[in-house]
Amino acid sequence: MRCSQARKSFAAYLDEELGPKEAAQLAAHLASCESCRRELEAAAFLQERLRACLDSRARFASPCGAAWLRLR
Numbered sequence: 001m002r003c004s005q006a007r008k009s010f011a012a013y014l015d016e017e018l019g020p021k022e023a024a025q026l027a028a029h030l031a032s033c034e035s036c037r038r039e040l041e042a043a044a045f046l047q048e049r050l051r052a053c054l055d056s057r058a059r060f061a062s063p064c065g066a067a068w069l070r071l072r
Contacts, residue, residue: 001029006036010043 006029012018013026030037063071 001025003029003033003036006030006033007039010040013040014044014047 006026009018009022009026013023018026030040
């Protein structure tokens, strides 16, 4: 697997959407490519920070009255 192919699959890997074969290929590439490992670690860190931020903001969010009426 080339670095360009590996990088295209980072999002799917982080979201656990890769099949077993693709995940194994990416794991093999990551074992031998420090650059891709660092990039994947940075993407994972960013994803986690974004998730934490969105979770924090969602706790204080509430739909307006019109939204509740449409849901009913």
